[in-house]
Amino acid sequence: MFLALRDLRFARGRFTLMGAVVALIAVLGVLLSGLASGLADAGISGLRALPVTHLAFDEKATSEQFSRSTVEEKDWRAWSEAPGVERAEPFGNTLANAQVTQGSRKGEQVNLAVFGMAPGSLAPAPSEGEGLKEGGSGIVITREIADLGVRIGDVLTADKSEVPLKVVGLVDETVSYGHIGVAYTDLDTWRHLHYGLPGDLPEAAGRQATAVALTLEPGADIAAVEKATGTRADTREATFDASPGYAAESSTMALIKGFLYAISALVVGAFFTVWTVQRKAEIALLKALGAPTGYILRDALAQVVAVLVGATALGTAVGLALGSAMIGKAPFSLSAPAIATSSGLLIVLGTVGAVVAVRRITAVDPLTALGATR
Amino acid sequence: MTTPATDRRTAPDAAGSDGLRLDDVTLTLGDGDTAVTALDHVGLHVAPGEFVAVVGPSGSGKSSLLAVAGGLQRPTSGTVHIAGAELTALPDRERTAARRRHIGFVFQQSNLLASLTVREQLLLPLHIDGRLDAAARARADELVEAVGLTHRAGSRPHQLSGGERQRAGLARALMTSPAVLLVDEPTSALDRVRSAEAVRLIAEQTHERGTATVMVTHDTAIMDAADRVHEMVDGRLS
Numbered sequence: 001m002f003l004a005l006r007d008l009r010f011a012r013g014r015f016t017l018m019g020a021v022v023a024l025i026a027v028l029g030v031l032l033s034g035l036a037s038g039l040a041d042a043g044i045s046g047l048r049a050l051p052v053t054h055l056a057f058d059e060k061a062t063s064e065q066f067s068r069s070t071v072e073e074k075d076w077r078a079w080s081e082a083p084g085v086e087r088a089e090p091f092g093n094t095l096a097n098a099q100v101t102q103g104s105r106k107g108e109q110v111n112l113a114v115f116g117m118a119p120g121s122l123a124p125a126p127s128e129g130e131g132l133k134e135g136g137s138g139i140v141i142t143r144e145i146a147d148l149g150v151r152i153g154d155v156l157t158a159d160k161s162e163v164p165l166k167v168v169g170l171v172d173e174t175v176s177y178g179h180i181g182v183a184y185t186d187l188d189t190w191r192h193l194h195y196g197l198p199g200d201l202p203e204a205a206g207r208q209a210t211a212v213a214l215t216l217e218p219g220a221d222i223a224a225v226e227k228a229t230g231t232r233a234d235t236r237e238a239t240f241d242a243s244p245g246y247a248a249e250s251s252t253m254a255l256i257k258g259f260l261y262a263i264s265a266l267v268v269g270a271f272f273t274v275w276t277v278q279r280k281a282e283i284a285l286l287k288a289l290g291a292p293t294g295y296i297l298r299d300a301l302a303q304v305v306a307v308l309v310g311a312t313a314l315g316t317a318v319g320l321a322l323g324s325a326m327i328g329k330a331p332f333s334l335s336a337p338a339i340a341t342s343s344g345l346l347i348v349l350g351t352v353g354a355v356v357a358v359r360r361i362t363a364v365d366p367l368t369a370l371g372a373t374r
Numbered sequence: 375m376t377t378p379a380t381d382r383r384t385a386p387d388a389a390g391s392d393g394l395r396l397d398d399v400t401l402t403l404g405d406g407d408t409a410v411t412a413l414d415h416v417g418l419h420v421a422p423g424e425f426v427a428v429v430g431p432s433g434s435g436k437s438s439l440l441a442v443a444g445g446l447q448r449p450t451s452g453t454v455h456i457a458g459a460e461l462t463a464l465p466d467r468e469r470t471a472a473r474r475r476h477i478g479f480v481f482q483q484s485n486l487l488a489s490l491t492v493r494e495q496l497l498l499p500l501h502i503d504g505r506l507d508a509a510a511r512a513r514a515d516e517l518v519e520a521v522g523l524t525h526r527a528g529s530r531p532h533q534l535s536g537g538e539r540q541r542a543g544l545a546r547a548l549m550t551s552p553a554v555l556l557v558d559e560p561t562s563a564l565d566r567v568r569s570a571e572a573v574r575l576i577a578e579q580t581h582e583r584g585t586a587t588v589m590v591t592h593d594t595a596i597m598d599a600a601d602r603v604h605e606m607v608d609g610r611l612s
Contacts, residue, residue, distance in 0.1 A: 002494075002501045003487065010489030010530070157418055266418045285485050288446060290474025291502045293465070367446050370558055 003286075004303035018271045019311035022350065025264045026315025027322065029342040031333075032260065034323045036253040037338050038331035043246040046113060046142075047179035047239055050122055055091065055239050056212040056231040064094045065234075065242040066210060073207040075229040084220025090209030092116025092190035095180060096158050098165060103154030110156060112139075113177035116190020122213055123184040126169030128152060137189045138168035144181030146170055160196035163189060178244040179331070257342070261349050269353030272304060276360050280368075287335060287366035296361050304354040308347045316343045381400035392421040392458040393586030394443060394554045399452030401438050401609075405425050406491065412438035413449065420586040422553070427597050428590045439606065443588060444477050444556045445469045449463035458554035474503050478547030478585065480557040480576070485543060486531040492542045493518060493527045499549050509548075517545040521575060537568040541575065548579060555580065557589035561596055573599040576582035 008015055035116075058081060061068035071090070071320060079088035100108045117123055119132035126140050129152040141150060150156070156165040165185070175182045187209065192198070195205055214233060216222065222233055234242075241247040276283075286296055316339065326332045401413040412435045420426045430436050441447040443454060445461050454461040456476050464472060486495050496514040500506045518527050521541040531539055540560055547555055557576060561569035573589070577599040580587040589600065597603045605612045 002498065002506075003489070006489040012499050031486065111396055282487055283486075285481070285487070286502070287470075288444075288473070288481075289499055289502065290472075290477070292470055295502055322532065367441055369479070369485060370441055 001299065001302045004299045004306070008303060008306065014275075015307055018268075019314075020306055021267055022264065022308060022311035022346070023315035023318070025260060025267075026312045026343060026346055027319040028260060029257070029346055030316055030319025030323055030339055031326075032253060032257055032283075033342045034319075034326070034332045034334050035330070035339040036250065036257070037335045038333045039249045039253065040240075040246075041333050042176045042179045042331040043249060044177065044240040044243045046115060046175050046182040047236060047243065049124060049173075049175050049182075050091075050213060050236060052087075052122070052213045052236055053216045054214040054233040054235055056088075056214055056226070056229070056233040057242075057258040059068055059226070059230050059232040063242065065239065065245070067244075069210055070208050071210065071229075073210055076209070076212045078225055078229045079212050079214060079231075079259055079325040082225035083224065084217045084222065085214060085219060087213075087215040088189055089118055089121050090116075090215045091122065091211045091213040092187055092194060093177070094190065094194040095178065096193045098156040098158045100150060101155050101157040101164070101321070103151060103167075105149040108148060108150075110158075110329070111147060111180045112145065112183040112193075113180040114139075114190055114193050115177070115182055115184050116187045116209065117184065117213070120185055122179060124173075126173050127172040129167075131167035131169055132184060132186050133168075134186055135188060136186070137163060137165055138185065139165045139189070140169040140171060140184040141167055142171045142182050143173055144176055145183060146172070147181075156257070158193050160186060160198075161192045162198050163192045165189070174333075176302075178246075206217055210272075245255070247352055254291075261345055265344055265353035267347040267353075268304070268308065268350040269357050271356035272300075272354040274359070276300070276358055283364040284366050284369040287364060288369035293362050297358060300358040300361060301351070301355070303357065304351055305347070308350045308354075312343050312346050312350075379551050383523045388529070392455060393424065394418070394588065395455040396439075396443060397453045397455075399442055399449045399454065401435075401442055401447065402450045403438075403475040407468060411609050413442060416452070416609070416611045418443075418604070418611060419590075420554075422586050422587055423581055423584040425580040425587045425589070425599070425601045427600035427603045428606050428611070429592060429594055429603060430590075431592060434605050434606045436592075438609075440479075440556045440558055440588065440590055443554070444479060446471045474499065475550055476553045476567060478550065478552035478555045480540075480543050480547045480555065480560055483536070483563045484558040485537070486534075486539055487547075488531055491528050491530055493581075494532070494544075495531075495542055495546050499546065503585055514545075517548055520579070521545045531565065537572060538562040540564065540568075540572050543577060544572075544579065548583060548585075551583070552585060553585040555585040557587065559591055559593075560589065561591065561593050566595065569593065569596050570599075577601075 055067040057069035058071055076088050076090050079085055096112045096114050098110050098112055100106050119134050123132060123140055132138055152167050152170055154167045191201055193203055226232055323334050396416055396418040398412050399416045403410045403412050428436055441451045461472055493514055496517060497506055498512040518524055521544055523541055526538055560572050573596040
């Protein structure tokens with residue numbers, strides 16, 4: 001780094017400009033990561049929070065399974081008896097509108113992503129209040145609904161079915177599905193909301209759910225039970241794409257990020273190409289003085305890495321500061337692994353771009369250090 | 375054939391070594407109809423502490439002589455010995471190492487690195503060789519003083535005059551105690567008075583430090599300081 005550091009100091013104007021570009025890209029990288037995590041949280045955190053490995057849907061529902069699939073009681077019974085299946089339970093999923101009819105926010109309209117399940121099975125333990133009970137029409141709300149001012153003890157009334165929903169507990173975490181806060185309830189209440197029917201349900205509807213929530217042993221062979229029940233099991237992660245808008249959102253974010261990294265690698269590559277060409281006479285001189293090519297390459301790469309790491313660290317810090325200010329105002333969440341990946345990729349791809357550029361060092365002929373009089 | 379002098383512990387000291395010896399060196403550039411004989415059966419021996427000037431017009435092969443003597447270019451035929459070791463027999467990597475340890479170059483217009491101070495220019499060759507230590511720093515200070523640049527030790531090239539740059543280039547070339555000092559047109563950017571001073575300094579350092587010095591120039595006015603003058607015409611040395 002003998003020469004690299006001194007060049008950085010001497011040509012600080014140029015390197016500052018270059019570093020500023022990288023830093024701004026890093027800021028954008030952090031914000032995009034935050035937005036991607038935020039959108040993912042808003043889209044599928046409810047599914048991610050389910051303590052299952054797979055979900056089995058009606059095999060005829062090949063897309064948007066959560067709204068198109070219906071499974072029967074005999075299906076989840078067959079699944080629970082199949083080999084390699086630790087647990088199989090009915091899971092209901094529906095979107096519902098409700099109005100606060102008792103509570104401080106009386107009259108407020110609330111959207112609910114209703115997850116129906118047997119009490120004590122799939123729902124997380126509430127951080128306040130109580131869990132679900134059979135036959136009580138109780139719901140356990142999550143943070144997004146609580147943020148609207150709904151409190152434990154309030155009663156919501158669902159549209160159409162007019163089922164009163166008593167808020168019995170709160171899970172104080174962002175648990176959402178399709179950008180709507182999740183409300184956990186028992187299966188019977190879920191069915192009323194799903195079919196929009198007041199009073200007693202028809203016999204057949206009382207034995208239905210959206211999917212079978214499964215905990216499978218690793219490597220379980222489930223082909224037979226899938227065939228017998230007419231269902232298809234997807235891993236929990238694979239079901240994310242069935243959540244409304246999730247696939248489109250995440251592929252858009254991935255596309256933008258991909259372009260960002262490509263641009264960054266090209267910008268860094270272009271800068272160091274020009275820089276290396278400018279330094280040609282000095283490189284020839286170094287070689288004439290007996291510097292091995294490896295010495296010059298190491299020096300140049302150390303300079304690249306120093307610029308990239310410094311600029312990325314600065315940009316990431318600024319991005320984190322901006323991002324913290326955005327939390328709550330936009331679907332935004334800061335996840336350390338996602339930001340580390342984004343910043344790391346920026347450094348790695350920038351280095352790759354620069355490696356292509358500084359490779360020209362190997363081609364410089366030390367003979368050119370001798371004057372033009374040859 | 376002698377053992378390659380790549381290890382400085384076993385390499386002979388500049389003083390008491392054989393200096394620089396070119397035997398029957400021919401360098402042909404290009405091929406076929408466009409081939410040019412840059413060096414034509416050149417023989418030259420420069421003893422340690424001897425200052426040899428080579429004069430000749432542009433294109434006479436002077437710079438080719440330096441390129442071959444300094445291990446920047448392999449001759450088409452003939453041998454080059456530096457401090458008793460056969461430079462022309464070394465593989466590329468060891469030739470580069472020999473350049474770093476036993477050959478000092480003073481380039482035209484000095485060729486300093488823009489971002490380094492005078493003192494750092496001197497330290498660079500030893501950093502490249504991985505032996506930048508207290509002794510090296512002391513030697514740099516001593517050489518900066520020897521060329522009269524102590525007051526300029528912290529200046530960068532753009533702050534120096536042409537003569538000062540040339541002196542800094544000379545001091546850098548001497549940092550590794552080279553057996554051979556090769557000087558390329560040292561006065562091309564200097565006026566008459568400065569040229570005379572620069573060449574006198576080279577002569578003085580050559581005699582004091584025992585380097586085998588070859589200076590190529592087309593400036594016949596500065597030849598007086600040399601111990602011996604050769605003329606080069608069409609690749610032949612007289």
